[in-house]
Amino acid sequence: MNWITNYVRPRINSIFSRREIPENLWVKCDDCGTMLFHREMSDNLNVCSNCGHHMNITPRERFEGLFDGGIFTEVEVPEPLNDPLHFRDQKKYPDRMRAAQKSTGEKEAMLVATGEIGRTPIVAAAQDFSFMAGSMGMYVGNAIIAAAEKAVELRRPLVLFSAAGGARMQEGILSLMQMPRTTVAVQMLKEANLPYIVILTHPTTGGVTASYAMLGDVQIAEPGALICFAGPRVIEQTIREKLPEGFQRAEYLLEHGMLDRVTDRRKMPKELVQIIRMLMHMPPPVSGDLPAPGPADITPVPPAPSEQK
Ligand SMILES: [Zn+2]
16 A cells, blocks of 8 residues: 555545536436436436336435425434444445445435325335435334334324335344334334325335335335346246246236336326325315416306306
């Protein structure tokens, strides 16, 4: 080691990584390859305006699009033990965590918030696939428990958006323990007679699919989402057979009775409002509960009979 590797190189790297890359302004659709302007993309909730392909969206962006006026209050999540196993693969676990925190700007892989959609109060939790593949560790377990407790306290439904590569291997068995913990949290909601709605987003896999992501009263998925316990490649290698087209995708699972609905992200808030109001025995949404209608939606009021003379 010398001063070039220890001092000069990190300086050079930090100067270059700080620079805005103009390519960031354009995003290529993973499915159809259309180049999309990033502003247009975020206005469209990261759905391709050409083919309707649903790309990843961070919990914060999702909540901004979901809640009325983009306003929500974050729910505090208790901090778990830091690196209890002193785990190390190619990198130390705390180093991986710091890198993920730096690249996403978030503390961990789940965001919990309270707010209103269509003037319907809810508690929402969303998993962040860009944070260490949304993996379920102790923090995610704590977040789901905090969300369920908040929902019971405020007597609101819990809406959960799942996205995960499974359990967080750096926390070993402690991450697997989150499966029963979160199952108990869901049970708390059921005992309090509160709806628990799961929206499965691409991809939801592994231990997450084997626990809280499959326990919803209503199971909704985003179009094209991969939802499975073991992935298609593992299954193909094990059974040595070609799997059917669209296997483990949202539409396939809807056809085979694993899901209740597949809903476009852009139509999700409206649909959630209807479902929640029905389950919470609230009056159906009236026009005052929803954003103001456009001029084309307003039908002129017929004149009163006395005026017709
Ligand atoms: Zn596309």
